[in-house]
Amino acid sequence: GIVQAETICVVGVGYVGLIQAVGLASFGLKVKCVDLDACKIEMLKKGVPPIFEEGLDEALKETIARGLITFTTDIAAAADADLFFVAVGTPTSERTGNARLDYLDAAVSDIAAVAPQDAVIVVKSTVPIGTCAGLQARLDRDHPAKRLQIVSNPEFLREGTALKDFFNPERIVIGGAGESARERVRRSYAAFEERGVPMILTDTSTSETIKYAANAFLATKVTFINEISDLVETVGGDIDQVARGIGLDSRIGPQFLKAGPGYGGSCFPKDTLALATIGRRHGVQQQIVETVIRINDSRRFHILKRIESAVGDKLAGKRIAVLGLAFKANTDDVRDSPAVDLVHALLEEGADVRSFDPVARLAVDHRSYRQCDSIAAACEGASAVLVATEWAEFKSFDFAAVEALVARRYIFDMRRIVDVTADWVPRWDIERIGSPLMR
Ligand code: UGA
DSSP: OOOOOSOEEEEOOSHHHHHHHHHHHHTTOOEEEEOSOHHHHHHHHTTOOSSOOTTHHHHHHHHHHTTOEEEESOGGGGTTOSEEEEOOOOOBOTTTSSBOOHHHHHHHHHHHHHOOTTOEEEEOSOOOTTHHHHHHHHHHHHOGGGOOEEEEOOOOOOTTSHHHHHHSOSOEEEEESOHHHHHHHHHHTHHHHHTTOOEEEEOHHHHHHHHHHHHHHHHHHHHHHHHHHHHHHHHOOOHHHHHHHHHTSTTTOSTTOOOOSOOOTTTHHHHHHHHHHHHHHTTOOOHHHHHHHHHHHHHHHHHHHHHHHHHOSOOTTOEEEEEOOSSSTTOOOOTTOHHHHHHHHHHHTTOEEEEEOSSOOOOOOOTTEEEOSSHHHHHTTOSEEEEOSOOHHHHSOOGGGGTTTOSSOEEEESSSOSOTTSTTGGGSEEEETTSOOBO
């Protein structure tokens, strides 16, 4: 059974905070959520999640109905909590490349002002190595009598499967200076521990490093297969089979070996950059990560060049259909999406861009851009159809239905999702990342 060990408060109900709050509440724990954004809090009170995430809508409504989760803009309303999870944003500063910590600093100050003695403040946000130690020193100085403790507890959720990931963690990382604080955080994850999920109890620096190293390693894996994919396109072969062939070696593992337009999203680009910046600041250059960033950035440019040569040197005046805007399937997130960069680059070259995405929205203030509400509408008059996101809808789409609409039957499949065994395929030119040209 569930024992309510602590009164839990989650500060910052963005992506990470909301999943954490709903997840813990689903275990039967009582959770108070605090966010400065009054609009968001009002929506959440009504059970409307501000983000698109499978299962979240139902889980939110259910935990509200059971009285397990409440929402407020007033941190003072959570003064009775003894475990505070902080999940505010740490965006990259345009100026320095460092993660900006102003939201986190402010949130920790607000919590410290209302928190009872011996409260534990758990940092869920991704923060530069050393941040938690710095916060602890500040609390010890500013609120010595309260004996507040900082704990680092990074999250490893993926967008699109965040709730599922929350309930099926492969490990829980808890970093803190004091053992008692770590133990109290560990107890809030008792349900996972009972299932044998490994718990890594460590210091704050190790915990902070684990988060960056995990994302940087995965970004490296993706970049590695993308480079091999470029090779396969030239020397011949099939990148998916190469990936399977190496991935079945358990030392390598099958995941994150899908070739594509390069990694994007709100985490990999930001975290790899932050790790490189941290390395440089400490005089320990992270050369692999720096190379990965460079390769991934230039990949988007190379893709544009490839489209240019397929369409016939000039893109100006040509209509291009971009299928998929989200940085990956099953999310509405377009942050640092390769598809979005491509849209901008195409517009800059003078192309006329028509996009379609089943969920994501992209507003571009340009007279040659239009987001359509169907694949067919986006394909009308197109000299090239670009598949930029791996939505299932694109996999099963019968392109025979748009044959009469397009200016040229040409698909550039950056996700290798289009079914190349379909009967319409021989009537089209199909180019895929990771395969030699099919004509
Ligand atoms: C990533 C991590 O996977 C999570 O563990 C982590 O918690 C999260 O960042 C975070 O730091 O918050 P996410 O950004 O949601 O999650 O996206 P991923 O599913 O990891 O994909 C990242 C990018 O890599 C996407 O652009 C995706 O298209 C690309 N990718 C991924 C590939 O091109 N090939 C692959 O095989 C896998």
